[in-house]
Amino acid sequence: MAKSITSSKSKKAASAKKLQQAAILFPTDLGQKASKDISGAMNSVLADVFALYLKTKNFHWHVSGPHFRDYHLMLDDHGDELFAMTDPIAERVRKLGGTTLRSIGHISKLQSISDNDADFVEPSDMIAELCQDNIKLTTRMRVAHDICDKYNDSATASLIEEWIDQTEKRAWFLFETSRKLDSSGH
Structure with a gap:
């Protein structure tokens, strides 16, 4: 009987040690599948x-024309907003037990926003392109939000909700900036 009690205690201790190691390797209660899927998204x-940050800064640096100051300042603000998102996104992935981007090459493999390496882009085309890219980013965030909902990850979902609002605001500003006056001057 003493042998079975010792054996039972050893099994419990081994089980507790495995659970502790798993907690260290995997710091969330959402599970590995959730971590993998949410981290991927x-x-x-x-x-x-x-x-989008780099494209926005590219256009910020290269914009010209009669609306230079307004566009230059707006795109600088937009770039700041985008850059401010990067660390919280990466840290959220790490909090979920995932790994995150490691290089420009890694970014290029995952990005759906296309680069613009043209030597010259008309300011109106810059604004229109950035508007569409912000809309595309919103769509991608909604997909990620759906994945968070699937796994009941309210922390990531709530961050995404804030970023969707910011991204929609950028798209709205870009859209309104691109509108042409009608013949009455309005």
């Missing part, structure tokens, strides 16, 4: 945020 969002 958020890394795709992060790749698009970086791609």
